Amino acid sequence: TGPVEFHGEHQAGIITPVQDRLHFAAFDVTTTKRAELVSLLKEWSAAAALLTAGRDIGQYGAVNGPGEAPPEDTGEAVGLPPARLTLTIGFGPSLFDKRFGLASKRPQALVDLPHFIADDLDPNRSGGDIAVQACSDDPQVAVHAIRNLARIGFGRVAVRYSQLGFGRTASTSRAQTTPRNLFGFKDGTNNLKLEDTAKLEQQLWVQPDDGPDWMVGGSYLVSRRIRMNIEIWDRTSLGEQESIIGRGKGTGAPLGKADEFDAIDFEAKNSDGDLKVAKEAHIRLAHPSFNNGAELLRRGYNFVDGSDGLGRLDAGLFFLAYQRDPRKQFIPVQNQLARSDVLNEYIVHVGSGIFACPGGVTAGSYWGEKLF
Numbered sequence: 001t002g003p004v005e006f007h008g009e010h011q012a013g014i015i016t017p018v019q020d021r022l023h024f025a026a027f028d029v030t031t032t033k034r035a036e037l038v039s040l041l042k043e044w045s046a047a048a049a050l051l052t053a054g055r056d057i058g059q060y061g062a063v064n065g066p067g068e069a070p071p072e073d074t075g076e077a078v079g080l081p082p083a084r085l086t087l088t089i090g091f092g093p094s095l096f097d098k099r100f101g102l103a104s105k106r107p108q109a110l111v112d113l114p115h116f117i118a119d120d121l122d123p124n125r126s127g128g129d130i131a132v133q134a135c136s137d138d139p140q141v142a143v144h145a146i147r148n149l150a151r152i153g154f155g156r157v158a159v160r161y162s163q164l165g166f167g168r169t170a171s172t173s174r175a176q177t178t179p180r181n182l183f184g185f186k187d188g189t190n191n192l193k194l195e196d197t198a199k200l201e202q203q204l205w206v207q208p209d210d211g212p213d214w215m216v217g218g219s220y221l222v223s224r225r226i227r228m229n230i231e232i233w234d235r236t237s238l239g240e241q242e243s244i245i246g247r248g249k250g251t252g253a254p255l256g257k258a259d260e261f262d263a264i265d266f267e268a269k270n271s272d273g274d275l276k277v278a279k280e281a282h283i284r285l286a287h288p289s290f291n292n293g294a295e296l297l298r299r300g301y302n303f304v305d306g307s308d309g310l311g312r313l314d315a316g317l318f319f320l321a322y323q324r325d326p327r328k329q330f331i332p333v334q335n336q337l338a339r340s341d342v343l344n345e346y347i348v349h350v351g352s353g354i355f356a357c358p359g360g361v362t363a364g365s366y367w368g369e370k371l372f
């Protein structure tokens, strides 16, 4: 329930042990003035430091201000603990267009994502100039944070879309148990974890030689709203479900193995000569040994946004993955999954974003200071 430090070498909310709840918001910048964008980022950073410490924002907070003015803080988090709130910012490709003179600062790794086979993207749930990921163990704390940032941004940014997530689908620390996604499988077993320090430098954090300078210590976030056709999945046999993923549903162990964290044996065969982990199983196609060593730090959430009017739940996975270079990581992995993954029969990608998340904020500095 305690606070997570906002300042540091890296932004919080990336390797921070994944919290239970998400409120993710993508913003369009509506002002055309660079100075207004900079002052917004300063105000947001000051507010983020207070919010993540579990404090009201502004000088007077929610209830101590003058009776004649709207309160500075909207108040619904009064009395709630910080609940490990983290706020993580990222800048989308569209921020680097002509409006703010940032075109020459656009990182080469911040590519526009290509169209992947079977993508069915809704433009109203895709893109965004700026993304803020709020994660907390308390849903109201996460919602309060985004609401107050949006309120501060009035006249300078507008919410383009936002997504609530109610349950984590990954762990980012070996101290956490592995949660389950809405297909009922343990998710996050073979994820990058904060204890893998050497690997994090290789796979997660932008290094000095990668450039640009303002991204060193940062990471690239790919977000995908993935609708899961859970009603169809629920009519699929247990054996079929397990062979699609490549793991046992109960234990989470790779097929042919006993324990969740046992290494996957991609060569093992059943007595009838078939591979235990099928050729097109999700964990084979996504595994680093079939992707030039590429790994991701996955940090996604389950969502159910009511129903779709056709008697089906609008449910799925809000996939969030951080990495050092999406050209070498998310894009090739997703290309391979989009081509061959048997899971595709049960999922469809309906929203998408890519964001450059700068290094951490030091006290007295603000989000993205080195970019301006």
Ligand code: HEM
Binding pocket: 181, 183, 185, 186, 187, 188, 189, 190, 191, 224, 226, 227, 228, 245, 247, 264, 282, 283, 286, 287, 288, 295, 296, 316, 317, 319, 330, 333, 334, 337, 347
């Ligand atoms: C592993 C489910 C989408 C990349 C897994 C596992 C499950 C799972 C159950 C095994 C547990 C684990 O090691 O975490 C799903 C579902 C998806 C989905 C239900 C869609 C709704 C994606 C996407 C990507 C991805 C879009 C990346 C483009 C991975 C990776 C692994 C993995 C890298 C670890 C493979 C390994 O090294 O063993 N996923 N996944 N997944 N998934 Fe997914």
